[in-house]
Amino acid sequence: MTVRLGVLSTAHQHANTYAAVITALEDAELVAVADEDADRGQSFADSHDIEYGSVDEVLGRIDAAVVCAANANHGNWVREAAWAGVDVLCEKPLTPTAEEANELVTTCKSAGVTLGVAMPVRFSEPIRQAKAAFDDGAIGDLQAIVGTNLLQTMAAETWFTDPDLSGGGAIMDHSVHVVDLARWFTGQEVTEVYTETGTRFSDIEVEDIDVLSMELADGTIFTHDGSWRQPDEWDFWGDVTLRLLGTDGVIEVDCFDQTLTRTQDTADDPGIDSVYWGTDINAGLLRDFVSAVRDGRSPAITGTDGVREVRVVEAAYESAERDEPVAVEYE
């Protein structure tokens, strides 16, 4: 069976990325798009050669939806999909608050629909090989994790820097990928967070420094830097790196190190940059989601994962407020 997919909101630029991936999948078809911004939605529909419609029209035509709204609008779209009995893959973070994230999990469960969170880094091939080696005991007992998920500095004129739409800055946007990896590798929850933050790179209303020091339930120490701080002229959009220190060894992963070095003299944007040629992580994410929809199983990263990761984010903000380590509360 071909799974019919729709996009709900194209506020996040990943909508285009996912659309291109879905179009290339054999067992899925991109059918329609709804958007809170009609012009933006129509233009997205035109460029991907699909229908633009109202939320009801779109939900009536699809089996599953990908929500690419601004963080604060995730909840509205997910609820609409759940009420219509449509499975959902939601852009991360699931929502800006754990309370709402939790409510979405309940709503989807009682509606009998699948809820997944878009965590494509789990489908990075270097990460998957690292996970396999780690599971094999290659580094003995894990002691420490050091992660980064850097991004170029953020322009002021996007929803990412509007706290009403984003719920926060770099901490909200760029903590959850590496927190998700740590949870996935170890099966442990983050129990404590200490935060250093600030706004030093761009003239924006939200923080652009996201430096977290955490501890997992088993005592593993874990730091993460998810700051929006790389220069516009940097050779790549950012990075995802993970270092695992164990009693018998070390594993280091640089998810986007498989690149060409490109230099252009005469392009629109001349200069030197890096062009990724490694395996497409978004294809892995969407293949997993489509097969979960078809087989009626949970996707690799569930709404419950999303809730727990948002709880870490909430604790990180609380730590920044209180200037001390904060325990992460789970239900």
Add this chain to the structure above:
Amino acid sequence: MVRIGLVGAGGMAAVYADSIAEIDGATVAAVASPNSAETFVREYVPSATAYADYERLYDEERLDSVAVLTPTDTHEAVVTAAADRGLDVICEKPLARTMDGAHAIRDAVEQSGITFMTAHVIRFFPAYAEAKARVDAGDIGTPGVARTKRAFGFEGSRGWFDDEAQSGGVLLDLAVHDFDYLRWVLGDVERVFTRRTGWDRDGSSDVSLTVLRFENGAVGHVEAWWVEVPTVPFTEALEIAGDDGHVEYDIDEVQPLRRFGTDEVQSPRDPVGDDLPLAQDGYDRQLEQFVDCVETGAEPPVSVDDGLQSMRVALAAIESAERGAPVSPEEVGQ
């Protein structure tokens, strides 16, 4: 000719002997070590005199200065005895094991008026010196986040380094390099928050992750560890992000010379050694500066107070890891 006495005959003494041999106006006159001075002299500086006791070396040799290359907890006694005799001193980092020891050294230096330099050699490593110069030139705008890494694997016992009471562990012995460097680049530290873990023989594998807040609002992350995993090479890395640019250095990316042959040949990368493809490595540059200061009486580029301040950050990090709370360097003493 600046005549230098080496106190200590371990790994650093060999590095110093190599560097001093390359300075025209300096020579190693004598070496003191309780057990291994004679062996060391035979191997590295046959023209020097071996002593078992450093005070005899101070009293019997005609010296201009001494290099203090002994375990950290002995720096206080070795340095103050040199200051009492008016001998100029270059002292390995960290300055001392405790704040009391650091105060005693500072007081002795101030009262005697000797020329004193804390050997924070990272400031003289060409990559680190160039990164500082780029930041000072405004190439990256205002720094906002800095990250450093310094780590290596080892096998078996590392002697006194394994003993927290003597070395202070990875935070005071290794991370202190980067605390000092970041202080030099970004200014004073407001607070640190450190997580630390260890295992093996009584915690001889020592892993630390420190988050720093500088008084100017910048944020730092210092990763420093040594682990009993012999295959892990020495690594160091530095990244400074500013609002108008970025500099980064990772020793793993630097391969100016690779050799392959029938015997096992490693590409040179360890800064502790004399085979880097540099006319002057960091140790050479550091000792040249020190000898110059001894000759001219100029103020050394890394003062006793620099050594004290950087060490204080490391002690604050140790305390933070113990207390599970952010700690200001002021809390561990002035």
